[in-house]
Amino acid sequence: MEKLKILFAVVLSLGTASAATLGVVQTEGGSVQGQNIPLGLFRSVDVFKGIPFAAQPGVFEKPKPHPGWDSILKATKFAQRCLQISMLQTSSFGGEDCLYLNIWVPQGQQVSSDLPVMIWFYGGGFMVGGSMGANFLNNYLYSGQEIADKGKVIVVSVGYRVGVLGFLSTGDSSLPGNYGLWDQHAAIAWVHRNIRSFGGDPDNITLFGESAGGASVSYQTLSPHNKGLFKRAISQSGVAFCPWAMSSKPRTISEQVAVKVGCPTDDRMVACLKSTDVKTLVMAAPSMEKGSPDHPAVKNLLLSPVVDGDFLPDQPSNLFHNTADIDYLAGVNSMDGHLFTSQDIPSLERKLFLFILEDVKRLVAAYTKEMGQAGLEVAFAEYSSNWESTPSQYSIKRTAVDIGTDYLFLVPTQTAIYLHAANARSGRTYSYLLSEPSLMAGPGKPYNDWVESDHADDLQFVFGKPFTTPKAYGDRHRDLSGYMIAYWTNFARTGDPNTGILKVPATWPEYAITGQQFLDINAKMDGSSIGQEMRLRFVRLWTSTLPSLQSCGVTEA
Structure with missing residues (x-):
């Protein structure tokens, strides 16, 4: 037995020693050297942190090319985040020199080449966010290591300006806005020009992002400036049509x-x-104050992209011809609205408090304000139509969460998916719903036991946290994380989430205008995890019935 152990140790040391590594890499700005992290037998990952993809941007200016550097750039430390306000809005942190990216390259016995590339855009309501180091309690959520190693893809994460510096606009050419989107575009273009030196295939780039990052991905597919720069895109819980994703004033x-x-x-x-x-x-950013049923907190996200006549030459609904040859995968978490609705109506999560029906009505009124009293009545009747004659606390609370999820995320995402499929030439379309029970739900935990995937719950699974911090998760969470990494990286490799180097638990059908099939993603998936016409009744309510009230002049001020 002892001999076996020694032999295994020798083999392991040989394996890690002989996993390939890139060493010094030549980029357009100069040479860079990262760090090689051994992961096991003939497996390692090269990590490059803090490579500049553009110069320090001027205030309210588009990014410009980086002037380059002379000696070898030691790419072993994260750069600073883009200057932003703190969540409590009491201070600022980060810096102006923030247009940097990070790269994870998986290695085997030979140096990798022609690998698919995935570029990550973080969320944060276009107000905050970053992918440079710890996101929460020293936990770095956006490490590309697990995705790169398991899926054999290169992962890139980028910094982009947020808040006032990223998205302030006058709505005309004097201060056009969208600076954060231009930063993302500059990063995509840099990756397209340089990734071959890191073993990547510049003709097989996939964008992916969550929340404001998912909406950013959506905007990048719609902009004519990205023609030919990437092939596929994944939007998680955010698209251009989300009511918080475009500045109306x-x-x-x-x-x-x-x-x-x-x-x-x-x-x-x-x-x-x-x-x-x-x-x-x-x-001086607009206040992100606490919400109420009459003024939902999400309505305070006022700094976001605009139709500027340049990056976005027209309204998003008129730009889908630009996505015709891009493969698109998009979806939401089944209770994406929970995080927001529980802030607007705090009694939602107080298990012993009565949840007041009137609060739900007020929330519907706030979301249907433009349609006046008629809009409120129609929407409330639709959402309460399945209630018992004396509705239970569960029915009322669940409906409140559904209203937030539908309005803020699900309906806009289904609209984007529909328009992508309707305009597609070679581009394929895939739709999903993540319905895994929340890790925060249940006895002794903060959430009610019926709460499913909340906003941002997908991130831990996509980035493989159940593998990197195993004690915090169970086997079912590792199963789910493995499934999501498989679908995401297969899609990045081939444009089909079912086909690639990783096995999947259920065949994900393409979305088509007729049938509108989607994959229901959770830890207990099997062949029956396919749904059709996701919440179509409510999609029609928000996209057809309510707008028609407005156009018929039924609304009141």
């Missing part, structure tokens, strides 16, 4: 910021804003 917001920093709101405003201290600008 950019001029008003820019004037509010100007007043806060002491600038005039006339034709001198932009020049004054540009000469204002950047930290002062960042702190």
Whole structure:
């Protein structure tokens, strides 16, 4: 037995020693050297942290090429996040020099070549966020290591400007906005030009992102500026149609910021804003105050992309011809709205408190404001139609979560998926719903036991956290994480989530206008995990019935 152990140890050391590594890599800006992390027998991953893909951007300017460097850049430390306001809005952190990316390259016995590439965009409501180091309690959520190693793909994560510096706009050419989207575009273009040196295939790039990152991916597919730069895209819980993903009144917001920093709101405003201290600008962001049923918190996400006539030459619904040859996979978590609705109606998660029916009505009224009293009545009747004659607390709470999920995420995503399929030439379309019970739900835990996947719950599974921190998860979570990594990386490799180097538990059908099939993703998947016409009744309510009330003039101010 002892001999066997020694032999195994020798083999293991030989294996890790002889896993290939890239060493110094030549990029357009100069040479970079990362770090090789051994993972097992003939397996390692090369990690490059903090490679600049553009120069430090000017305030309210598009990114420019990086001037380059002379000696070898030691790419072993994360760069700083883009300058942003803290979640409590009491301070700012990060820096202006923040247009950097990180790369994970899986290695076997030979140096990898022609690998599929996946570029990650983080969420944060276009206000906050980052992929440079710890996201929460020293836990780095967006490490590409597990995806790269298991799926044999290169993972790239990028920094982009957020908040005032990323998305302030006057709604015209004097301050067009969308600077954060231009940063993402510059990163995509850099990867397309340089990734071959890291063993990647520049003709097989997939974008993926969650929440505002998912909406960013959606915008990148719609922009004519990305033609030929990537092949596929994955939007998780966020698309261009989400009500929080596009600024409806950019001029008003820019004037509010100007007043806060002491600038005039006339034709001198932009020049004054540009000469204002950047930290002062960042702190002047609209308040992300706590929500209420009458004013949902998500309505405070006021700094977001705009139709600028350049990056987005038209309304998103008119730009889907640009996605005709892009494979698109998109979906939501079954209770994406829970995080937001429980902030707007705090009694939602208080297990012993009565949840008031009136609060649900007020929430529906806030979401249907443009359609007036008629909109509220129609929407509420639809959502309460399956209730018992005296509705239970469960029915009322569940409906509140459904309303938030539908309005903020599910209906916009189904709209984007439908339009992608309707405009597709060679591009394939896939739709999913993640319905795994929440890890926070159950006895002794903060959530009610009926709560399923909440907003951002998908991230831990996509990034393989159940493998890297096994004690925090059970076997079912490792199963689910393995499934999601398999589907995502197969899709990145071939454009078909079922086909690649990893086995999947159920065949995921393509989405088509007729049938509208989707995959129901959870730890207990099998051949029956296929659904059709996801919540079609409510999709029709929000996309057809309610807008028709508005156009018929039934609404009240």
